[in-house]
Amino acid sequence: DGGITQSPKYLFRKEGQNVTLSCEQNLNHDAMYWYRQDPGQGLRLIYYSQIVNDFQKGDIAEGYSVSREKKESFPLTVTSAQKNPTAFYLCASSRQVSSYNSPLHFGNGTRLTVT
Amino acid sequence: GESVGLHLPTLSVQEGDNSIINCAYSNSASDYFIWYKQESGKGPQFIIDIRSNMDKRQGQRVTVLLNKTVKHLSLQIAATQPGDSAVYFCAEKTTGGGNKLTFGTGTQLKVEL
Numbered sequence: 001d002g003g004i005t006q007s008p009k010y011l012f013r014k015e016g017q018n019v020t021l022s023c024e025q026n027l028n029h030d031a032m033y034w035y036r037q038d039p040g041q042g043l044r045l046i047y048y049s050q051i052v053n054d055f056q057k058g059d060i061a062e063g064y065s066v067s068r069e070k071k072e073s074f075p076l077t078v079t080s081a082q083k084n085p086t087a088f089y090l091c092a093s094s095r096q097v098s099s100y101n102s103p104l105h106f107g108n109g110t111r112l113t114v115t
Numbered sequence: 116g117e118s119v120g121l122h123l124p125t126l127s128v129q130e131g132d133n134s135i136i137n138c139a140y141s142n143s144a145s146d147y148f149i150w151y152k153q154e155s156g157k158g159p160q161f162i163i164d165i166r167s168n169m170d171k172r173q174g175q176r177v178t179v180l181l182n183k184t185v186k187h188l189s190l191q192i193a194a195t196q197p198g199d200s201a202v203y204f205c206a207e208k209t210t211g212g213g214n215k216l217t218f219g220t221g222t223q224l225k226v227e228l
Contacts, residue, residue: 109157
């Protein structure tokens, strides 16, 4: 089945450590995204990528970094500079950016807890 | 600033009744709207979308209505089932904003047996 795989489902880290969240898709989608979800809030865009080796900051990129070396993969690194990293992180993909009838498909998320 | 919001944070309905989930948006330049369903511990799942040149679109048991005059979007679920219990998000895309979506805070739908 085609889809988006995020791993791990739960992740625990100590404060001050960098951590990388994995996102892989086999939908052959060009665009990929990272969102953060906090209780009682909507999804907020961290980074997105339209093509390989290219990515743009979203609304809350500070303290995060990404790479897009392969079409299928878009890992997110939560750095120690992120002041409030505990959250539910969602990866998504779509056929194209700037296109109607190209809704986002989401993975099942990674819940990161930093203590 | 521009925002997407929901009128009710929690909606409880009886099984078999129709559900109506509302969403207000404030950006008149928004031209594409999507409804997502999110079950506990999972990622959002696409339900239905609508472009701004339409005022109604129907899917299987779901209907989305768009009222551009009052900037209001609603999701109607017919014959609500226990499996419909979830958080529902509306999202909007603005012309020129790429495919970046702005999400509302979500409405929790609870189906009572």
